[in-house]
Structure formats: structure tokens, C-alpha cells
Amino acid sequence: MVFCENKKLDCKFEDVADLLPGKEIGAIKVRVLRLWKVPAFMNPMEFNSLEMVLCDGKGGKIHASVRKQLINMFDSKLEEGGVYEISSLSIFPESGLYRTTLHRYKLGFQSKTVVKPSQSSDISQYGFSFTNIDEICSFTHDYEFLVDVVGVMTGISAEREYIRDGKITKMVNIELTDHTGKCECALFGDYVDDLNKKMGKLTSGLPIVAVQFAKVKMFRDKASIQNVLHATRIFVNADIPELESFKSSIAVHGIESDTIVPLIGSQPRPSLEEEFLQMHPKKTVAQLNVLVEDGVFAVCGEVVGVVDSQNWWYPACKCHKAVVPDSGSYFCSSCDRHVFQVIPRFRVKFEIVDGESSCIVVVFDSEMSYILEKSCAFFVAQSKARNGGPHPIEFDGLIGKKMLFAVAVSGKQSSMGDGSYRVRRICMDPVIIEKFCSQGGFCTPTKVMSPVVDFESESLSDDNVADDDSEALQFVDNLIVTPPTSSVDIDDESDGPFVVKRNLSKAFDGAAKPKRSIRLKKVKIEKD
Incomplete structure (x- = not known):
């Protein structure tokens, strides 16, 4: 030095x-x-x-x-x-x-x-060093240097929320376009609020957006950018010479800028009240057990126990498909390759009752994370450290709780081989539960909804792949579990030093191959 x-x-x-x-x-x-x-x-x-x-x-x-x-x-x-x-x-x-x-x-x-x-008028006020978008797209691996990118916002996703370590983190994805191409930019946390605040001041047209000090991330061989906590800075239609110069060049390259920013990606998820009170037919548990028709049905029940017939979690690839230990690593049949980092995901069975009838429901990762406000990785690490029972003691805290369940019933998926039903969504809001029960009559809602889109995407079919969650997967990519002889690394590259390591090899060695797969949760989004 x-x-x-x-x-x-x-x-x-x-x-x-x-x-x-x-x-x-x-x-x-x-x-x-x-x-x-x-x-x-x-x-x-x-x-x-x-x-x-x-x-x-x-x-x-x-x-x-x-x-x-x-x-x-x-x-x-x-x-x-x-x-x-x-x-x-x-x-x-x-x-x-x-x-x-x-x-x-x-x-x-x-x-x-x-x-x-x-003082100095010779030193740049912002010091931009813009990288063309085609150069961003040409990257084949994560780039070690932060970049500056400017472009027209040609798309924006609905805002989503994810629960991590008990904290709700917002996420939004925008599409930036310049004369060389287009790329996606994922923004998390306070950067979502910052973008919303700046977008709220706009009148009309596609805004010019500059993202300074962004990191280049790869997912499925495709490069995109996302914010780095504290360092990244966002400019929207700012009165800055560099942005004005870019705006002047748009007409030359034929990029339209006088339209409304289109919504990209998946559509917003309906509210809990709308989903449970308006979208699905109401059924009792007894009616559910004898159903012959396909569909999604709303059921009110009380949790009376955790069913420990199989492990409460399973190892999954980044694509959210289940993986199995193989030759010192893991094999993902969906990606058709061996992977060395997998994500633990919930698969918990509960027995619920509504009077004299009972049934078994299976709750997957997104809804378990929602009701427990903790990630599966947290409980896996905790259970190995405690060397506890067949499931985390926090699960028992749900016993006696009255909830609404949206369960999927179909010839292929309703009964999961043991008479259990897959839960698409859970509601624990006492006000909504009271409205649900006071409506009386277990019948189809009077409000006719358009065909339901599976925003939850907790698919039990091996045909579905998480194509629209690349940025969110980058976010949860930090909650990884390595194969046997290695360790868990719970880390967030954007959020400063955070490394927790525990050996989970034995847990993975004993994991059975799940027959189903799930995708990342998309919680309620409100459109402006």
C-alpha cells in the first residue's frame, strides 16, 4: 500500500x-x-x-x-x-x-x-459511460464491472412482491431499447419506489431511462441488467445533456416515443378478496372429496395437523423443477443437465377439517413462504442446526388456524396419488374469511369471470417452465444449496456482505425425487 x-x-x-x-x-x-x-x-x-x-x-x-x-x-x-x-x-x-x-x-x-x-466546469456532472444494448446482450457470463445503459422504456412489468427472511421485497422489470437492440432491467426494493415516483411525474409518451452502475446478469444464456444496492442510480426523462442527446437520436433510428408504455410479462395477480369471493365456486370438504368436475374451488377449513408421510421440502433447480442426487451433483430432467446449485422448496401436507369431513392438502413454496414469512432455505438450515423433529416446530403454529384454500381439481392433478389436493392459494385474512362464510350457499359465484390465468404457476405438470421469472430467479438465486460434500450459501451480491454456510449434504442425500414442480410466487400487484 x-x-x-x-x-x-x-x-x-x-x-x-x-x-x-x-x-x-x-x-x-x-x-x-x-x-x-x-x-x-x-x-x-x-x-x-x-x-x-x-x-x-x-x-x-x-x-x-x-x-x-x-x-x-x-x-x-x-x-x-x-x-x-x-x-x-x-x-x-x-x-x-x-x-x-x-x-x-x-x-x-x-x-x-x-x-x-x-469548483470545475470541466468535470462531467454525471460521468456517464454508456454501453450499447447490443453489447450488453452479447455477454455470455456475468460481467465483473458495473455498466451505464440508456434507452427508451418500451415495456414495464406489473409490480411483484417476494418474502425473504421475513421482509417483503418489491420487484419490477422494465424493457430498455436503443438503436442497437433491447434488454431487460430488473429493479428491486427501494429502486421500485424510486422508479414509481419518477414515473408518476410523467405526462405521456415513452420515457428515456438511464441506469447508472448496473450489473450484468446471465439467466438461461440471456444477459440482462439489474440494480446494485446503494450504488445504482436511475434517471427518467432527466434534463441532462446525455439523455437529451439520446432523445434526439431516436427519430433518426425510427424508435417511436409518443406511445404509452406497454405492460410486459405476466398479468397482475387478483386480490385475495376477488379470488376467494368472486372467482371460484365454494365447496365443503365433503363436496370436494366427491367432485368429478375439473376446476379451482374455494374451501374453508381448519388446520388440524401436519402430515409427515414424506419430507416437507425438496431440492429444485433454478428452473424450479425437482432434481435428484446423481454422481456428486444433481440432475434436472427439465434442463437435461447436471446442476451444482439447487434451491430448497416447500412441499408440506396438512390435514384440514370443516365440521365432520377432512382432507389432505399440499402447500407448496410460495404459499408456505407467504404464511410463515420465511424462505424454505431458512428452515432447512435451521432444522439441520437444531437436529429437530420431522418438521420445523413453526409448522405446528398453524394448527387450529382457520383458512381459505383455493385448491385445483382435475383428472390429472386433483388427487396427487394419495388423495391429497394441491393448494393454489391461501387466505388468512379474518375479514375475507368472515365474508366467505357469511355468503352462505356453496355454489358458483354470481360474478362471471374471464378464464382464469394461473398467476400462481405452482404447476404440477412437467410441461411448464418458469420462462417469465428470470429476474426473480436471479434474486432468489442467492438462496442456494450446494450438492453433497459442500454447503449452503445464503448470499445477496447486491446487499453487501451476507454469508451463512451450513453443511446440508445429508439432507439432500436423503431427498426423494418429487413428481411435481413449482414456480416462483407472484403476489398481489396493483396496476395504476
């Missing part, structure tokens, strides 16, 4: 592109393009570091960090967008995934670092 000291900040400034270790370097004059704090994992109210991207008058960019012990010293001296003359910095090799600049090195603030406010 080399220290560069310079007491006179009015000397000739060093070019950022020329900064190298092994020689004494002087002061730099830079603009802070991006500035953010990295919260401590165990205590989000504390911060581990202050991170920033710096740019000089020649367009050279470099990453810089302030370690935890020095945050209070420099936090009040630096502002995003400000220009500063800085000296007495350390310089060392840059490393890690998703680097913010192409510079081989990064700067570190020291207790003796001097920061002096300055």
Missing part, C-alpha cells in the same frame, strides 16, 4: 487514469459522481464504510472508500456531485465482484487525507 502526500493542494493535479501504486502521487481534483454508505449486516443502523466513485476533468474514474473508523471524519466533508481537491490518499488493487470503474486500483481515505472543496 502506497501513501501519496501533498501539502500544497494548488499544485498540478494528477490524472486519475495514471494513478498507480509504487510511486509518490500528488493531489487529485475530482467530482464525487456517486456516494453511499454500506450498512453493517448485523446492525443496519451502523455503517461499515463510505463508498464513492470519483471522476476528474479528463473523464478518468476511480473507486474510493472510507473505512468505518473514519466515516465521522469525512462524512460531513463530502457530498454527491461536489468537486474536491484531495491529497494524502492510499492506493491499492481493486478486487471483488461488480466493480464500479474499469480502473485497476482504488483509493483509500486515511486519517491524514486532506479534502478541500473546489
Whole structure:
């Protein structure tokens, strides 16, 4: 590590592109393009570091960090967008995934670092380095550097929500198009709120969107981009020269910009009230057991027990198909290949009653995650650590609960070989349950709905593949379980350091091959 000291900040400034270790370097004059704090994992109210991207008058960019012990010293001296003359910095090799600049090195603030406010009209205000979309699409693997992309928003998905570790995370997918092609961009968490706020200020037409410091991710051999927590920045129809220049070029390349942004991907899922009170015929458990017609039916019942006839979870590929241990890895029949990272997914059987009749229902991953507010990976890791009983004790907390179940009945799927029924959706809202029971008469709702689309997509058929959840799969890709002799790695590349490892090889070695497969949950979405 080399220290560069310079007491006179009015000397000739060093070019950022020329900064190298092994020689004494002087002061730099830079603009802070991006500035953010990295919260401590165990205590989000504390911060581990202050991170920033710096740019000089020649367009050279470099990453810089302030370690935890020095945050209070420099936090009040630096502002995003400000220009500063800085000296007495350390310089060392840059490393890690998703680097913010192409510079081989990064700067570190020291207790003796001097920061002096300055001004300069020669330094770019935003420091964009746009990458054409066709170049993004040409990637065949995750790119280690963050990129800037600008394009016309030619599509936006319905907003979805996912429950992870007891927290609800929003997600939306947008489609960006430039003169070279189009690509998808997935936004998570606060970035969804940021986009909604900026979209709310628009009048009409397709907006121009710039996504700065985005990461390139691969899924099924297709490249897309998504936000990185804290670092990514989004601009929508911003009054910025670079965006105005792009807008002027649209007409030249024949891209229409005066239409309404179309909805892409799957349609929003109906509300719980609509699904259980308006969409499906109501049946008692006794009626359900003798049904000969196909369809989806709403049933009210009380959970009286957990059925431990088979394991309550199973290992699945990223495509959500079940996998089986094979030659030190796992084999996915859907992808027709061996995989080395699998995701644990719920498959829990409950006995429910409504008076004198009872039946067995099977609840899969999305609904179990919804009612427990925890991922399957959490309970798998917890059960191995506790060395507990046949199922997590949290499951027993559902016994005695009154719920509404939307169950699928068909010649192929209704009875799952043992008389059990697959649950498509669950409602625990007491108000909706009361309305359901007070309506009386177990018959088809008076409101005729259009053909039902399976938004849940918890399909029991091997024909269905999760084609529209690539970004969501990238999100849950961090909840992985490795094959025998390895470990679980629960990690989020976007959310800072978070690594929990436990050996789950024995659990997977004993996993039976499931006959059914499921897909990622899509929760209630409200369209504007």
C-alpha cells in the first residue's frame, strides 16, 4: 500500500487514469459522481464504510472508500456531485465482484487525507459511460464491472412482491431499447419506489431511462441488467445533456416515443378478496372429496395437523423443477443437465377439517413462504442446526388456524396419488374469511369471470417452465444449496456482505425425487 502526500493542494493535479501504486502521487481534483454508505449486516443502523466513485476533468474514474473508523471524519466533508481537491490518499488493487470503474486500483481515505472543496466546469456532472444494448446482450457470463445503459422504456412489468427472511421485497422489470437492440432491467426494493415516483411525474409518451452502475446478469444464456444496492442510480426523462442527446437520436433510428408504455410479462395477480369471493365456486370438504368436475374451488377449513408421510421440502433447480442426487451433483430432467446449485422448496401436507369431513392438502413454496414469512432455505438450515423433529416446530403454529384454500381439481392433478389436493392459494385474512362464510350457499359465484390465468404457476405438470421469472430467479438465486460434500450459501451480491454456510449434504442425500414442480410466487400487484 502506497501513501501519496501533498501539502500544497494548488499544485498540478494528477490524472486519475495514471494513478498507480509504487510511486509518490500528488493531489487529485475530482467530482464525487456517486456516494453511499454500506450498512453493517448485523446492525443496519451502523455503517461499515463510505463508498464513492470519483471522476476528474479528463473523464478518468476511480473507486474510493472510507473505512468505518473514519466515516465521522469525512462524512460531513463530502457530498454527491461536489468537486474536491484531495491529497494524502492510499492506493491499492481493486478486487471483488461488480466493480464500479474499469480502473485497476482504488483509493483509500486515511486519517491524514486532506479534502478541500473546489469548483470545475470541466468535470462531467454525471460521468456517464454508456454501453450499447447490443453489447450488453452479447455477454455470455456475468460481467465483473458495473455498466451505464440508456434507452427508451418500451415495456414495464406489473409490480411483484417476494418474502425473504421475513421482509417483503418489491420487484419490477422494465424493457430498455436503443438503436442497437433491447434488454431487460430488473429493479428491486427501494429502486421500485424510486422508479414509481419518477414515473408518476410523467405526462405521456415513452420515457428515456438511464441506469447508472448496473450489473450484468446471465439467466438461461440471456444477459440482462439489474440494480446494485446503494450504488445504482436511475434517471427518467432527466434534463441532462446525455439523455437529451439520446432523445434526439431516436427519430433518426425510427424508435417511436409518443406511445404509452406497454405492460410486459405476466398479468397482475387478483386480490385475495376477488379470488376467494368472486372467482371460484365454494365447496365443503365433503363436496370436494366427491367432485368429478375439473376446476379451482374455494374451501374453508381448519388446520388440524401436519402430515409427515414424506419430507416437507425438496431440492429444485433454478428452473424450479425437482432434481435428484446423481454422481456428486444433481440432475434436472427439465434442463437435461447436471446442476451444482439447487434451491430448497416447500412441499408440506396438512390435514384440514370443516365440521365432520377432512382432507389432505399440499402447500407448496410460495404459499408456505407467504404464511410463515420465511424462505424454505431458512428452515432447512435451521432444522439441520437444531437436529429437530420431522418438521420445523413453526409448522405446528398453524394448527387450529382457520383458512381459505383455493385448491385445483382435475383428472390429472386433483388427487396427487394419495388423495391429497394441491393448494393454489391461501387466505388468512379474518375479514375475507368472515365474508366467505357469511355468503352462505356453496355454489358458483354470481360474478362471471374471464378464464382464469394461473398467476400462481405452482404447476404440477412437467410441461411448464418458469420462462417469465428470470429476474426473480436471479434474486432468489442467492438462496442456494450446494450438492453433497459442500454447503449452503445464503448470499445477496447486491446487499453487501451476507454469508451463512451450513453443511446440508445429508439432507439432500436423503431427498426423494418429487413428481411435481413449482414456480416462483407472484403476489398481489396493483396496476395504476
